[in-house]
Structures are given as structure tokens and as C-alpha cells.
Amino acid sequence: MIKPAFPSNENQRLKSLEDLDIFKSIPEESYDNITRLASFICETPIALISLVNSNEQWFKSKVGVDFTGGERELSFCGHAILEPENIMEVQDTTKDLRFIDNPFTHEDGHGIKFYAGVPLRNEKGVALGTLCVLDRKAHKLTNDQLYALKALGKQVESLFELRRKNIQLERATKNLNETNSVLREFASNVSHDLKMPLANMILTSDFLKIKYKDLMDEEGLERLNYLKQSGLKLSDYISGLLEHYSSSNSSIPTYEEFFLNDILEDIIDLLQIAEDCEISIPDHNLKIYANEVVIGQIFMNLINNSLKYNNQEKIIISIDCVENEEFFTFSVKDNGIGIPPDKLPFIFDLFAIVGDKDRKGKTGHGIGLSTVKKLVTGIGGEVHVDSEVGVGTQFTFTSKKANLLD
Structure with a gap:
């Protein structure tokens, strides 16, 4: 048996898988539909959407097996992701040096004798796992089946991309909400801080008018009246803004x-x-x-x-x-x-x-x-x-x- 090597871009690959936040996620019908179709089209009892992290593989979706993953060093998919642009087909695992003595190949009459996996890549071409079909007897896919398996792999990649964009949107929405909350609080605080100086300005204009009215000409009194009215109008607007921000979540x-x-x-x-x-x-x-x-x-x-x-x-x-x-x-x-x-x-x-x-x-x-x-x-x-x-x-x-x- 030959253990799968690590791709040259392993760190980037693991970071991309982490960013997708899909490893050990809950089952989803959209993925299960694809594995069922892959099993049916390729005429194999087993179909998997397998994701490979640093030390294990995990099945996002599975048909024909009860377990949910295993060690990376024993995985067939660990080999498949080494060539992200090519589908890997092993028609008889008992004749392939990589798998000839793999425990999964000789598992008490239920060993895997056939494997075909298409690497699942992200938007940057980094392989995160595979869509694979397996059989307990030697097998060979037709050209049409190989084409269909690749096409189904593209559908899984589209689901990955949709998930990635949804995550970005959720993060952006969260950041926007936090920013809006800060701005709302800032506006509210500024409005509150302006209320007292405005009140002082209004009261001061009244005080000046009463105390010095005999010393002022008509123009001076008009300006004091204008000062007071402007202060009152601005105060009304600030009160309205406070009401607006306080009810913005309503x-x-x-x-x-x-x-x-x-x-x-x-x-x-x-x-x-x-x-x-x-x-x-x-x-x-x-x-x-x-x-x-x-x-x-x-x-x-x-x-x-x-x-x-x-x-x-x-x-x-x-x-x-x-x-x-x-x-x-x-x-x-x-x-x-x-x-x-x-x-x-x-x-x-x-x-x-x-x-x-x-x-x-x-x-x-x-x-x-x-x-x-x-x-x-x-x-x-x-x-x-x-x-x-x-x-x-x-x-x-x-x-x-x-x-x-x-």
C-alpha cells in the first residue's frame, strides 16, 4: 500500500476547506440527490462526496455505506486530489500498488475493488475532496458515465461556491449591522449632546432680551428672536432624529x-x-x-x-x-x-x-x-x-x- 502524499498547496487547501465551514456539517438534500444520481448513473452500489482534511476524510453525503469517514492515509480520495484536473479511475484495486494491501480493499469479502473519483475544486482550482463511486467488484465506467460523473462533480462545486458566497454575505451583513449599530449610537449620542447647548442658547437669548431690551435697538431684538427661533427649530429636528433612531428597529x-x-x-x-x-x-x-x-x-x-x-x-x-x-x-x-x-x-x-x-x-x-x-x-x-x-x-x-x- 502507498499512502497518499500531500499536495504542494496543502496549506492553501486546508485553509480553503476551513473557510468553507462544511467539514462535519449536517446532511443536506441537495448533496444527497447528487450522490444518489451518481450511484444510479455509474451503476455502483456506493457513491460519496468526500472531503479530505489534514488527517481524515469525511463524507458530506453517502450512499451504500454506514460509516461517515476514515483515516486520510487509508483513503482512496487522498490520492485522487493529487491531480485536481483529472478523474481517477481504478478498475481493480487488487492490481494497483497504491491499494493492493489497503484494509478497505480486503475487508472480509466486502472490500472495495473499484474506485472512480472526480476532484471537487473551489473557485481557485484547489481540490477539497472528491465525488466518487465505488464497487465491491472490478468495474469500468463508460465514456458517458465518466462524463456524467464529471458533470455531477461540477454541480457539487457549484454548491460549494454558493455556500462560500452565502458565508461571505452573512459575514458582510453582520459587519454592516454592527457598523450601523455603532453609527446609530453615535448619532444618538451626538444628538443628546447637542440638546443641552441648544437649550442654553434658547434660554440665553431670552435672558438677554429681558435684561438688555432697553439697551438694544429693534434690529438687535429681532436678531435675538431669530436666534431663539433657530434654536427651537434645530431642537425640534434633533428631537425628531432621536425619535427616528430610537425607533429604527421597529x-x-x-x-x-x-x-x-x-x-x-x-x-x-x-x-x-x-x-x-x-x-x-x-x-x-x-x-x-x-x-x-x-x-x-x-x-x-x-x-x-x-x-x-x-x-x-x-x-x-x-x-x-x-x-x-x-x-x-x-x-x-x-x-x-x-x-x-x-x-x-x-x-x-x-x-x-x-x-x-x-x-x-x-x-x-x-x-x-x-x-x-x-x-x-x-x-x-x-x-x-x-x-x-x-x-x-x-x-x-x-x-x-x-x-x-x-
Whole structure:
């Protein structure tokens, strides 16, 4: 008997098998169907999907045997994986030096006299095991049977690849959930931290107005009133964000009836639009039934984006909304610097930065538009961008009507 050698890529092979997380896994019908077909087509009483690790082979699926594996040094499959691109057929094991005195060859009248195994490779061509058929008498596969065995082996490899991708997806989903949880906690903490300074600002404006009203002219008092109102509006938005994040794990979104132009006017007041900016809102004050906090936050980010990334003497921003039976479709169009074509596919990725500095010479942090994408997705909508460098940008997003989300 000749013990199977170790492949030159043994370390890589074992790492690939470990990453697949399939060794000693529970039985699966999709694999069992393949071994049954292999046994039937090749007219052999035994068919196995065998995986080979550092010191043993284990059967992911089996037909015709009761045991689940054995020592690698006694395995036929340990030899088969040495040539990953070729099927190994041993028509009579009693005449092959590798197996002539193997215990499995002479097992009390039940010894294995025939073996044919096709190596099962991963996406990099590394052999992890075999799909094999065995018989207790000498045997020879026809060309059609050899072809069918190879084809069935490809099906097992497809199952391996699907399993690998599912594992990657599960890991990515877990990482994404953990990241979102950290970001949600961060946003919540920041919002809480802002509440107290805002409260102090509101109270201080009242204090100054009462204590020094006789020393201030009309313009000064108006500015104090504006300071207080801005603080109150910002406080309302922060409260809304806190409510949004605290209920983000709930399956019941918060919907309310509101008028679009009302929240747009509040946002424009809050952003302190300068005289060199012209913002047009819809002529018709459309009644919306949706998540007001989310819609407001999306518009806040998009309008602020249009204000920052604009180098024109006069900033022009146009806001519009249309509705159909399923969606509200909102748009924010500006005459800003535009987005380079090579940046458009990644503009909604977290921490993606266009590269141009804003109107005040500052570089963005790449969070705002990724937040927009997350918020739009959360209300059952989609967001798109059309842009031309030096001409302007239009963001369009949809919100699925509330009655269609029930």
C-alpha cells in the first residue's frame, strides 16, 4: 500500500476547506440527490462526496455505506486530489500498488475493488475532496458515465461556491449591522449632546432680551428672536432624529400628515439662506402622508449640499414634487459645481468624497449623501443623481405612499 502524499498547496487547501465551514456539517438534500444520481448513473452500489482534511476524510453525503469517514492515509480520495484536473479511475484495486494491501480493499469479502473519483475544486482550482463511486467488484465506467460523473462533480462545486458566497454575505451583513449599530449610537449620542447647548442658547437669548431690551435697538431684538427661533427649530429636528433612531428597529414606521412647503420653509429658515441664493419651492403646497422627520432630514441634507457645493455668484435651487398612485417623487436641482462622471457611481457610499472643496473651502466628510441613501431606502424609496460638471446637479428621490407600506 502507498499512502497518499500531500499536495504542494496543502496549506492553501486546508485553509480553503476551513473557510468553507462544511467539514462535519449536517446532511443536506441537495448533496444527497447528487450522490444518489451518481450511484444510479455509474451503476455502483456506493457513491460519496468526500472531503479530505489534514488527517481524515469525511463524507458530506453517502450512499451504500454506514460509516461517515476514515483515516486520510487509508483513503482512496487522498490520492485522487493529487491531480485536481483529472478523474481517477481504478478498475481493480487488487492490481494497483497504491491499494493492493489497503484494509478497505480486503475487508472480509466486502472490500472495495473499484474506485472512480472526480476532484471537487473551489473557485481557485484547489481540490477539497472528491465525488466518487465505488464497487465491491472490478468495474469500468463508460465514456458517458465518466462524463456524467464529471458533470455531477461540477454541480457539487457549484454548491460549494454558493455556500462560500452565502458565508461571505452573512459575514458582510453582520459587519454592516454592527457598523450601523455603532453609527446609530453615535448619532444618538451626538444628538443628546447637542440638546443641552441648544437649550442654553434658547434660554440665553431670552435672558438677554429681558435684561438688555432697553439697551438694544429693534434690529438687535429681532436678531435675538431669530436666534431663539433657530434654536427651537434645530431642537425640534434633533428631537425628531432621536425619535427616528430610537425607533429604527421597529417594524412600524411613524407616519403623519403634513404639507411639503411647510417643512421646506422651516428648513430654509433654519439654514439661514443668504440674499445671493434663490430657492423655489412647488407652487402647490402638496399634502403628504409619510414620515415627516425622515423627509425633512433628506431635504435638509440635499439643500445644504446644494448650498455648499456651489461657486456661482447667485445660487439657484429648485425643489419639486409629483405624485402617482404608488410614490411621491421629490427633486432638488441646483446650478452648482457638479459631480465628475467617475464619482457618480460611488456618491452614496459611506465616506465617499467628491474631492472638491465647498463654498467655504472645506472638504466634506462623505456622510451626508450616504445618510440620504439610508433614509430613502428606509421609507421604501430610491434615490438617483444626475449631474454635469460646471452646470449643476439634480437629486431625485421617492417615498412609497404610506398605505402601500402596510
